[in-house]
Amino acid sequence: MASARDRILDAFEELLLTEGERAATLDAVAARAGVSKGGLVYHFPSKDLLAHGVCERLASLAADDAALMRSAAEGPARFYIRSSRYRGTPLDRAIVAVARLHQGGNAEAVATLRAVEAQWLAILGDALRDDDAAQAIKLMGDGLYYEALFRLPTGSPPVESDVAGDDLELERLFRVIDKIVG
Amino acid sequence: MASARDRILDAFEELLLTEGERAATLDAVAARAGVSKGGLVYHFPSKDLLAHGVCERLASLAADDAALMRSAAEGPARFYIRSSRYRGTPLDRAIVAVARLHQGGNAEAVATLRAVEAQWLAILGDALRDDDAAQAIKLMGDGLYYEALFRLPTGSPPVESDVAGDDLELERLFRVIDKIVG
DNA sequence: TCAACTGTACCGACTAGTCGGTACAGTTAC
DNA sequence: GTAACTGTACCGACTAGTCGGTACAGTTGA
Numbered sequence: 517m518a519s520a521r522d523r524i525l526d527a528f529e530e531l532l533l534t535e536g537e538r539a540a541t542l543d544a545v546a547a548r549a550g551v552s553k554g555g556l557v558y559h560f561p562s563k564d565l566l567a568h569g570v571c572e573r574l575a576s577l578a579a580d581d582a583a584l585m586r587s588a589a590e591g592p593a594r595f596y597i598r599s600s601r602y603r604g605t606p607l608d609r610a611i612v613a614v615a616r617l618h619q620g621g622n623a624e625a626v627a628t629l630r631a632v633e634a635q636w637l638a639i640l641g642d643a644l645r646d647d648d649a650a651q652a653i654k655l656m657g658d659g660l661y662y663e664a665l666f667r668l669p670t671g672s673p674p675v676e677s678d679v680a681g682d683d684l685e686l687e688r689l690f691r692v693i694d695k696i697v698g
Numbered sequence: 699m700a701s702a703r704d705r706i707l708d709a710f711e712e713l714l715l716t717e718g719e720r721a722a723t724l725d726a727v728a729a730r731a732g733v734s735k736g737g738l739v740y741h742f743p744s745k746d747l748l749a750h751g752v753c754e755r756l757a758s759l760a761a762d763d764a765a766l767m768r769s770a771a772e773g774p775a776r777f778y779i780r781s782s783r784y785r786g787t788p789l790d791r792a793i794v795a796v797a798r799l800h801q802g803g804n805a806e807a808v809a810t811l812r813a814v815e816a817q818w819l820a821i822l823g824d825a826l827r828d829d830d831a832a833q834a835i836k837l838m839g840d841g842l843y844y845e846a847l848f849r850l851p852t853g854s855p856p857v858e859s860d861v862a863g864d865d866l867e868l869e870r871l872f873r874v875i876d877k878i879v880g
Numbered sequence: 881t882c883a884a885c886t887g888t889a890c891c892g893a894c895t896a897g898t899c900g901g902t903a904c905a906g907t908t909a910c
Numbered sequence: 911g912t913a914a915c916t917g918t919a920c921c922g923a924c925t926a927g928t929c930g931g932t933a934c935a936g937t938t939g940a
Binding site: 535536537538539615616618619620621626629630647648649651652654655656657658659660661662663665666685688689691692695696 | 838840878
């Protein structure tokens with residue numbers, strides 16, 4: 517079993533994803549993590565520190581992802597679009613969780629997301645050597661996340677979408693991207 | 699002076715935009731609208747009905763916008779990208795307000811936004827006769843809104859951005875779009 | 881014509897419940 | 911013996927919604 521600290525962060529993320537920021541109360545997080553409220557507070561003395569934990573996790577996962585993106589065989593643009601589709605990876609979950617925190621007015625969440633996105637845009641710009649194309653592709657990726665943000669929340673099933681159909685959609689987007697960068 | 703009902707809806711939108719969903723409490727809305735809480739409740743007996751008022755307003759503004767988009771001289775694609783940049787128009791404000799309501803778990807908000815977006819995608823598809831290009835352009839527009847959603851909130855200045863610079867960015871996006879639809 | 885009444889618009893104090901956070905005594909595992 | 915908890919009781923701030931009341935323009939009927 518994962519450490520209590522990790523289970524608490526997982527539970528917080530999960531609640532942010534599936535129930536929204538308002539429902540992610542300390543009591544609810546403790547219950548889902550299988551610890552008492554006292555136990556939660558032992559690890560995270562305030563809710564801000566809990567949010568900080570999720571932001572840290574995002575920053576770390578995003579740094580790993582950036583490294584993969586730079587060295588991806590298919591190139592950063594395809595890699596970026598591919599990974600912009602919500603797939604429930606740890607990085608996906610962290611991004612959406614932090615986006616929800618931002619909606620709740622958490623300042624660190626905005627800064628963290630901005631840093632992550634700036635990094636992506638920089639990698640796209642470096643690889644494509646065309647700032648306009650990089651910006652356009654970045655926007656398409658943002659759009660995919662925006663869609664995910666609206667498909668996910670409030671008690672719906674955990675989004676186990678049609679993978680074959682999604683791959684088709686991805687191929688279509690790749691063809692459009694080829695027109696942009698070509 | 700606008701009717702109390704309209705002032706209340708304006709105040710609710712404004713608070714959703716600038717302070718976020720959590721801060722848009724009944725007391726705060728009443729104070730900003732210049733009515734008492736009792737007066738607010740007279741017009742909107744529950745918070746859900748207040749949200750319903752904003753959703754109705756969005757649906758109406760979006761219908762007007764769809765008509766303009768269909769008959770735009772520059773074509774629906776350029777019109778869509780142009781209007782996807784946040785400019786603080788009544789439609790912009792209504793969209794962001796409803797997006798924030800969605801984050802707060804309001805079911806009607808999701809449905810309203812989905813309907814509006816489906817309409818846009820349909821218009822793009824009809825005009826371009828290319829579903830892939832339509833989807834890509836739709837994503838770019840979503841991405842622009844996603845950016846706006848993250849630039850706006852939590853006590854920041856009301857976003858009066860550099861119009862000349864933005865127009866340049868728009869021209870660059872248009873050139874990318876020409877590659878897609880060409 | 882004027883008293884009685886109706887409906888609309890609004891005020892502000894209050895209530896019941898929720899949430900973040902505190903406090904602390906006791907338990908378990910290494 | 912100490913770190914990592916559990917369980918419970920509590921507090922203060924805040925929030926949605928309630929409720930009794932006010933003001934006043936317009937209508938009705940003798």
